[in-house]
Amino acid sequence: MAKLRVEVIEAVAHRHERVALELEQGATVRTALAAAGRTGMPAVGIHGRRVGLDARLADGDRVEIYRPLRADPKAARRRRAR
Numbered sequence: 001m002a003k004l005r006v007e008v009i010e011a012v013a014h015r016h017e018r019v020a021l022e023l024e025q026g027a028t029v030r031t032a033l034a035a036a037g038r039t040g041m042p043a044v045g046i047h048g049r050r051v052g053l054d055a056r057l058a059d060g061d062r063v064e065i066y067r068p069l070r071a072d073p074k075a076a077r078r079r080r081a082r
Contacts, residue, residue: 002025002059003022003023003024003025004022004023004024004025004027004057004058004059004061005020005021005022005059005060006020006021006023006027006032006057006059006060006061006062006063007019007020007021007061007062007063008021008032008033008035008036008038008063008065009062009063009064009065010038010064010065011065011067019036019037021035021036023035023057026056027056027057028053028054028055028056028057029044029046029051029052029053029054029055029057029063030053030054031057032057032063033053033063033065038065041065041066042066042068043065043066043068044063044064044065044066045063045064045066046061046062046063046064047061047062047064048064050066
């Protein structure tokens with residue numbers, strides 16, 4: 001059975017961490033996160049589109065781990081404008 005090549009990306013403090021993985025066909029986002037040693041992630045996506053943990057992966061997918069926002073973007077713009 002063919003393997004899927006995927007990568008898990010997480011942005012952390014002015015850099016990003018990338019883990020390249022080979023998983024079995026039918027693998028999910030949850031499987032990729034576990035294989036990369038990441039669990040309990042609040043929000044994830046594939047190629048910039050938010051998905052659930054049970055979303056199936058395709059060969060070449062990039063699983064992205066999203067950080068919570070530090071501030072509301074609209075409130076930050078208002079502060080800068082003042």
